[in-house]
Amino acid sequence: MRMPLSAIIGLVLTGAFLFVGLFAQFIAPYPIDSAVGGVWEGPSAAYWLGTDTIGRDIVSRLIYGAQVTIFVALASSILAFSLGSFLGFFAAVRGGWIDQTLSRIVDLVMAIPSLIVALVMLSVLPLNLTVLILVMGVLDSTRVFRLSRAVAMDITVMDYVEAAKLRGEKQGWIIFREILPNALSPLVAEFGLRFIFAVLFISTLSFLGLGIQPPLTDWGGMVKENKDGLIYGKAAALMPAMAIAALAISVNLVADWILSRTSSLKGGRGG
Amino acid sequence: MHPVLKLVVQRVALGLLLLLAVSAVIFLGVEALPGDTAQAILGQQATPEALANLREQMGLDQPALTRYFQWLGGVVQGDLGTALTNKADIAQSIGQRLGNTLFLAGCAAAISVPLAILLGLIAARYAGRWPDKLISGVTLTTISLPEFVAAYFVIFLLTQVFPIFQPVAMVFPGMSFWAKLHAVALPVIVLVLVVLAHMMRMTRAAILNVMQSAYIETAELKGLTPMQVVWRHAFPNAIAPVVSVVMLNLAYLVVGVVVVEVVFGYNALGQYLVDHVTKRDVPVVQAVGLIFAAVYIFLNMAADVIAIVANPRLRHPK
Numbered sequence A: 001m002r003m004p005l006s007a008i009i010g011l012v013l014t015g016a017f018l019f020v021g022l023f024a025q026f027i028a029p030y031p032i033d034s035a036v037g038g039v040w041e042g043p044s045a046a047y048w049l050g051t052d053t054i055g056r057d058i059v060s061r062l063i064y065g066a067q068v069t070i071f072v073a074l075a076s077s078i079l080a081f082s083l084g085s086f087l088g089f090f091a092a093v094r095g096g097w098i099d100q101t102l103s104r105i106v107d108l109v110m111a112i113p114s115l116i117v118a119l120v121m122l123s124v125l126p127l128n129l130t131v132l133i134l135v136m137g138v139l140d141s142t143r144v145f146r147l148s149r150a151v152a153m154d155i156t157v158m159d160y161v162e163a164a165k166l167r168g169e170k171q172g173w174i175i176f177r178e179i180l181p182n183a184l185s186p187l188v189a190e191f192g193l194r195f196i197f198a199v200l201f202i203s204t205l206s207f208l209g210l211g212i213q214p215p216l217t218d219w220g221g222m223v224k225e226n227k228d229g230l231i232y233g234k235a236a237a238l239m240p241a242m243a244i245a246a247l248a249i250s251v252n253l254v255a256d257w258i259l260s261r262t263s264s265l266k267g268g269r270g271g
Numbered sequence B: 001m002h003p004v005l006k007l008v009v010q011r012v013a014l015g016l017l018l019l020l021a022v023s024a025v026i027f028l029g030v031e032a033l034p035g036d037t038a039q040a041i042l043g044q045q046a047t048p049e050a051l052a053n054l055r056e057q058m059g060l061d062q063p064a065l066t067r068y069f070q071w072l073g074g075v076v077q078g079d080l081g082t083a084l085t086n087k088a089d090i091a092q093s094i095g096q097r098l099g100n101t102l103f104l105a106g107c108a109a110a111i112s113v114p115l116a117i118l119l120g121l122i123a124a125r126y127a128g129r130w131p132d133k134l135i136s137g138v139t140l141t142t143i144s145l146p147e148f149v150a151a152y153f154v155i156f157l158l159t160q161v162f163p164i165f166q167p168v169a170m171v172f173p174g175m176s177f178w179a180k181l182h183a184v185a186l187p188v189i190v191l192v193l194v195v196l197a198h199m200m201r202m203t204r205a206a207i208l209n210v211m212q213s214a215y216i217e218t219a220e221l222k223g224l225t226p227m228q229v230v231w232r233h234a235f236p237n238a239i240a241p242v243v244s245v246v247m248l249n250l251a252y253l254v255v256g257v258v259v260v261e262v263v264f265g266y267n268a269l270g271q272y273l274v275d276h277v278t279k280r281d282v283p284v285v286q287a288v289g290l291i292f293a294a295v296y297i298f299l300n301m302a303a304d305v306i307a308i309v310a311n312p313r314l315r316h317p318k
Helices: A005-022 A058-094 A096-110 A114-122 A129-156 A159-167 A171-207 A219-231 A235-268 B003-032 B037-042 B048-058 B064-076 B090-125 B130-143 B147-161 B177-183 B185-211 B214-221 B226-264 B269-278 B282-310
Strands: none
Touching (some): A005 A058, A058 A171, A114 B226, A219 A235, A219 B147, B130 B185, B214 B226
16 A cells, blocks of 8 residues: 555654654754843844743754653653553453453543643642653553453454463463454554643643743743743744644654554454 | 433433542542642641641541541532632632633633534535535644644734734623623634534534435435435434534533633633642642533533433334
8 A cells, every 4th residue: 555645744754853852962052951042032043943031042942842742752652551551451351340440440530631630640749750751641541441452352252362261371471462463553553642642741731830840841841931922923932832733743644544554454354 | 210311310320420439539549649738838847746736737637538528528518628828718719710711611612512513514515525625624733733732823823913812811800791702712712723623523423424324315215305304314313423522522621721721811710720730739629620520520421411312212212
């Protein structure tokens, strides 16, 4: 199948964002937290997007912001995936009260919007990277749980799983060797969507002042810092918001493409 | 009992049970997390005696479960306790702000619901043709933006490029209704944009789903006019999914409103919540969190109840 143009654009942009995030220290022309110019300088050869509210180079901060945003989002979605899919598979394989208990807990957490749960939790927890990643990862794992449980439910009734059970394989084998490889493709597409969700989530928290704390910065925090600039008519203040939108849209394009491929595979299997 | 009534009662009971469980999570969950309220008030330098005194004064030496039931008893009677930071009565502080939040969300709902259904109908009517592609393309872009990002694009566009509005939304008691409407115009536009996309896409999917069923084809084949098909056959079956889509998205407004209030400095419940999370004022956060959760659960419940009542298949028990 030929790759659609939208997926190529999405992949290239996502790759570019990852590259910038990974090598931020080498790419950024100025240090993250030092005032190098005047306040709200316009774009120039030295500062491509100008300087911010206390004279820091906006381009450099965007580059460092990419690193933090992508790292936190990636870490929390990996956590959400490991936790959610393992428990989801486990619930599907074991069934009975284990499944019931886990499913009801997940129902309960999902009965309240994640942002509200996160705000309640962050009112007592210390604000640092580990706590943010844990809170976001655990909250988001509920969605992964539902998906992977549903997928695994379809797989556990397959003959090859039955055969493995009759061979006397242990639960670990059944989860990791029988279910996981067969559940991988829908989960991969879901990973893209969860990653976007995590980017938007951490940006929102930082924007509210409850996410990444200085001296580190992320794009959501930069929107917050620069919001006054917008009122003075500085278009550069819009850049962090643009970056969030661009990352979200490019990962979305890739995820859409994977999703359309896996759903056509699923169709081939008869549903 | 009529089966519809029975289902509705079951769903409402489930909603209440869920609310009770959520209140326990909000109260006891916070208790279980590491963190000490007394320490948070007095700071790191507090002496052990001062801490013990304060704990006793606030009843923090009681077991968590006892305090939960005391808190719950208060909440049921409208007593939400007092704020740690300024000793103000929480219920009183919430009153006015809740009104402001509902005003904002209500305006957004009043615009977005008819608009989303209309756009969804147009997109479904011209599925696969240019009006559908245009509407779907635009909404697909707004769907991937978080509320505050959408907000700053709107602010930039409508206060800088086309200076029509003020970038802050202030309402105060005594303002006329029209003045209030003008003040919230910008946040309402943002909220409409944010919920519109989801609502329109789900409406489109629900209607397309109904239009593809066999009974629609039968109705067309027996010679009914398109209007009759839509009115007699498609509409009664599409109303349940569309209404639950609308309710689910109004529940989504609950989150949107928190962020949008902060963006525009709009003095309402969401802003109050975020402020007090920053100040680590746990009783306020618990009370406001519970209110947001209750509204969310209620709207989800309403979506299900309407879906049950509107489902023609349930009205005729076998």
